[in-house]
Amino acid sequence: MTAQQFDMIVIGAGPGGYVAAIRGAQLGLKVAVVEREHLGGICLNWGCIPTKALLRSAEVFHLMHRAKEFGLKAEGIGYDLDAVVKRSRAVSRQLASGVGHLLKKNKVTVVMGEATLPAKGKVAVKTDKGTEELTAKSIVLATGARARELPGLEADGKRVWSYKHALVPPHEPKRLLVIGSGAIGIEFASFYNTLGASTTVVEVMERILPVEDAEISAFAKKQFEKQGMTIREKATVKKLDRAADKVTAHIEQGGKTETVEVDTVISAVGIVGNVEGLGLEALGVKVDRTHVVVDEFCRTAVEGLYAIGDIAGPPWLAHKASHEGVMVAELVAGGHPHPIRPGSIAGCTYCHPQVASIGLTEARAKEKGFEIKVGRFPFIGNGKAIALGESEGMIKTVFDAKTGELLGAHMVGAEVTELIQGYVVGRSLETTEAALAETIFPHPTLSEMMHEAVLDADGRAIHF
Structure with missing residues (x-):
């Protein structure tokens, strides 16, 4: 041959x-x-x-x-x-x-x-x-x-699902446990919670969406809880007892172990x-x-x-x-x-509210020894967000105080997965705080908040 x-x-x-x-x-x-x-x-x-x-x-x-x-x-x-x-x-x-x-x-x-x-x-x-x-x-x-499959938490396609099972569900979850709060876990939690499932998210790290800026994670958590989700951080699912119609999860948190009974588990613990x-x-x-x-x-x-x-x-x-x-x-x-x-690759999570980010978080920038300036702007200060009925959210920018370099940008709220590209282009072109401040953003748009978050790093935000 x-x-x-x-x-x-x-x-x-x-x-x-x-x-x-x-x-x-x-x-x-x-x-x-x-x-x-x-x-x-x-x-x-x-x-x-x-x-x-x-x-x-x-x-x-x-x-x-x-x-x-x-x-x-x-x-x-x-x-x-x-x-x-x-x-x-x-x-x-x-x-x-x-x-x-x-x-x-x-x-x-x-x-x-x-x-x-x-x-x-x-x-x-x-x-x-x-x-x-x-x-x-x-x-x-x-x-x-x-x-990734963890011992004892393996998906079986019946009561314990991987992302594939969650996309073509064999039944409709009413009481759902999601293990892992990265993009995959939180998106499925958001989807099924919106459809009415009583949803609990368990995250082994100290906060949900652990790769995001701490402020953004905290904001998103509040919104998820408002929507009825139960969020358990610094917690581990130790064991799953499987039955024909339910799963009993043994969750360890703060040195104590308790059981939670659900009808469906989604495992989203990495790849x-x-x-x-x-x-x-x-x-x-x-x-x-x-x-x-x-x-x-x-x-x-x-x-x-x-x-x-x-x-x-x-x-x-x-x-x-x-x-x-x-x-x-x-x-x-x-x-x-x-x-x-x-550092020039953006990450997007399509939960409700959406989350998007690029570059260094505030904590990481400090760890790296940068002297920083941070700007923030809330959705409640933006006309388009209020007109859309989407006033819950925030945009955060992190700059090098010495050079004005845009080190990172972090967002939570409506359509932020589309907005983030503005900062992606900015980082790609090695833009500075001064250049972004001089840029004219169209009105009324959600993108104006990106401008205000830049201005806020210098105490110059107009609408908040």
């Missing part, structure tokens, strides 16, 4: 892999992408996209209950969970088929099957028809990650990289805690072998994976791309 030859082979067709493949093809490379399950990866099929579709349904449902506030009438408000899930799956299918179309349009060879790396520059793919052999000077690992079964050890690839060790250009210790996205470590974000894919494709094609700066 003659091996098919390519310039670049990408293993995994998620937001890192398919973007790398398309960019490589645009640059004139002969590219193959190997995918074992579905084009678009977890992000399009079981992650970012379907969760946003679910959360949109929850948001509309929440607004329907507020109709009277807006002078509107809505009676007999209800929902059909099966129809909500069906819409979410349709959105995913539409986008996944779009990825197939884009790969075809760019003349990327797609091989569906399980890949291994038998030797440097070689990929063996186990397909329905047997094993195919592919060769290339450059190989890109984009195999992604999966949910592990898909590094097994590829033959990485034999090739001499360094793996540290389920993630491939790479340099700033995503190069592994093996010449011609790259790793991008979740498999290459944090931050575990689709947009980081896509950007790394473009960078590696340009490198392979002989270009000179800039390495990615992790």
